[in-house]
Amino acid sequence: xxxxxxxxxxxxxxxxxxxxxxxxxxxxxxxxxxxxxxxxxxxxxxxxxxxxxxxxxxxxxxxxxxxxxxxxxxxxxxxxxxxxxxxxxxxxxxxxxxxxxxxxxxxxxxxxxxxxxxx
Amino acid sequence: xxxxxxxxxxxxxxxxxxxxxxxxxxxxxxxxxxxxxxxxxxxxxxxxxxxxxxxxxxxxxxxxxxxxxxxxxxxxxxxxxxxxxxxxxxxxxxxxxxxxxxxxxxx
Numbered sequence: 254x255x256x257x258x259x260x261x262x263x264x265x266x267x268x269x270x271x272x273x274x275x276x277x278x279x280x281x282x283x284x285x286x287x288x289x290x291x292x293x294x295x296x297x298x299x300x301x302x303x304x305x306x307x308x309x310x311x312x313x314x315x316x317x318x319x320x321x322x323x324x325x326x327x328x329x330x331x332x333x334x335x336x337x338x339x340x341x342x343x344x345x346x347x348x349x350x351x352x353x354x355x356x357x358x359x360x361x362x363x364x365x366x367x368x369x370x371x372x
Numbered sequence: 373x374x375x376x377x378x379x380x381x382x383x384x385x386x387x388x389x390x391x392x393x394x395x396x397x398x399x400x401x402x403x404x405x406x407x408x409x410x411x412x413x414x415x416x417x418x419x420x421x422x423x424x425x426x427x428x429x430x431x432x433x434x435x436x437x438x439x440x441x442x443x444x445x446x447x448x449x450x451x452x453x454x455x456x457x458x459x460x461x462x463x464x465x466x467x468x469x470x471x472x473x474x475x476x477x478x479x
Contacts, residue, residue, distance in 0.1 A: 297459065297473050298408075300469070355461045357405075358418060365415055
């Protein structure tokens with residue numbers, strides 16, 4: 254069974270940093286592209302970052318230059334380093350597996366971890 | 373970025389009703405359109421990918437259709453567990469944008 258378990262969320266002040274982790278199991282992590290998707294309270298879904306199996310990375314405009322995605326294939330783990338956090342970054346952050354290829358979709362989601370940016 | 377517009381934003385329906393949700397893309401996305409279901413406090417779940425392919429384990433009362441810019445998610449006979457918010461997403465080009473969601477509520 255595919256499992257994605259996020260951790261690392263919490264309360265942080267504006268301008269602060271936080272590192273999210275996602276532990277993957279039940280599939281060959283090293284072979285899959287991965288994503289982070291977030292959802293502000295009461296709002297819709299926003300894709301924010303992608304990493305390929307060989308660590309090619311893409312970011313949404315809203316987080317580019319502040320967030321860094323990375324992975325450790327040996328530990329089947331995905332990370333999101335978030336710096337210069339803003340109030341508007343307050344969201345549930347989901348670790349999401351990518352089906353890969355043209356027209357790829359998000360086929361497995363973690364339960365999410367809440368990040369609250371507030372003074 | 374490709375904009376995805378869903379309609380309606382919410383609807384009320386009864387158990388057993390046929391429900392249709394529409395998603396329109398700001399440009400042609402071929403058949404690269406996916407649908408997700410999200411229940412309160414839970415992560416989204418993939419229902420349909422590439423416009424009409426049913427994800428494994430999803431009940432057959434869910435179906436999708438469309439190509440180009442106009443797409444439809446249909447629930448043939450609404451069940452109590454189907455009350456949720458539904459999102460469309462294009463996977464034609466990066467960034468893979470979502471619609472704003474359609475909340476299906478009990479009538």
